[in-house]
Amino acid sequence: MRQQPYFGGAESGGPRLEDVMEQVGRGDKNAFSILYDAVANTVFGIVVKVVRDRAQSEEVAQEVMIELWRQAGRYRPSQGSVMTWVATIAHRRAVDRVRSAQASANRDKAAAVRDQQRPFDEVAEQVETRLESEQVRRCMRALTELQRQAVTLAYYQGMTYREVAESLQAPLATIKTRMRDGLIRLRDCMGVTT
Template sequence: MNRPLPFGPGRSGGSGHGDLAAVMQKVAQGDTHAFSVLYDGIAPMVFGIVVKVVRDRAQSEEVAQEVMIDLWRRAARYRPDAGSVPAWAATIAHRRAVDRVRSAQAASDREQAQAAREHTTAFDEVVEQVETRLESEQVRRCLRGLTELQRQAVTLAYYRGLTYREVAETLRTPLPTIKTRMRDGLIRLRDCMGVTT
């Protein structure tokens, strides 16, 4: 089943679409000879689709191989009334190729972001620490301006991650009361912090 892809010049599938539908039925039953026929019939087309999207030959061969394995595994899902085998294979190939490009782009973005973080200067880090400390002190000061119930509810919800219902159960207070106190408390916090909406 794990055959090298026939990507040489002049290779093209000799089986007609109807023949391939019959071949696919046999593949679905685990017939490895039928899979060889299918492989020879559509692997060049699959590779052609993938390489147009991925553009790197080595990666394209890898993705095309994955597509062919995918076709072996998913053969039982093929429905002739939904389209031809080549059309089905082309859809899978295109999807896989796009996924590979997106994955490669995401990896590149992560590497660039990491490099940018590593190049942050010590000065920027100190400024950020000072700003964070000042904000924390302001939050603490503003929290002291709330009622006891508001402060407890806000602390449980935002610093411990409890839901309104969990906050109500923890404080043994009716849920509507908690929702009202939280809303009022958050408005007072916002005003105290000078946050504009």
């Protein structure tokens, strides 16, 4: 017959773990000391099986004990034994630590990959931007006057089609047609494929 992992019971004359838990829930530090002695080895055993790193397991086990102190008032004997409740908290904390460690490793790996990518070449970027700007200016010169004005007002000055029509004193339908035709010519001139 397996011995209880804690200290007492009705036959030994010691307090039951459920009673100790109730006292801990009321803030009794001596009762928490008894609880700690009763469950610490079990908590550490559960945590180390999940975490697998002794130093981290010690940290997690300590976090579990702090959580037991803080959450003792929430324990309900009708929902399971103290040891089951403690084991559940320990397992949950251990899994959280493993997930956190994995997420951290993934972030570090992603950062390392980003750092190994080709560094930003500011000169090449400026040259490319200048060449694209020159090509846009050249293609804009190929548009009709109304197309060029409409595109300039809409895309460089942020006007709506209606505002462009009012500014150029042209019917809205005409502006829409000129804009469509102008954008098609620009696309073709720039060599953009759809």
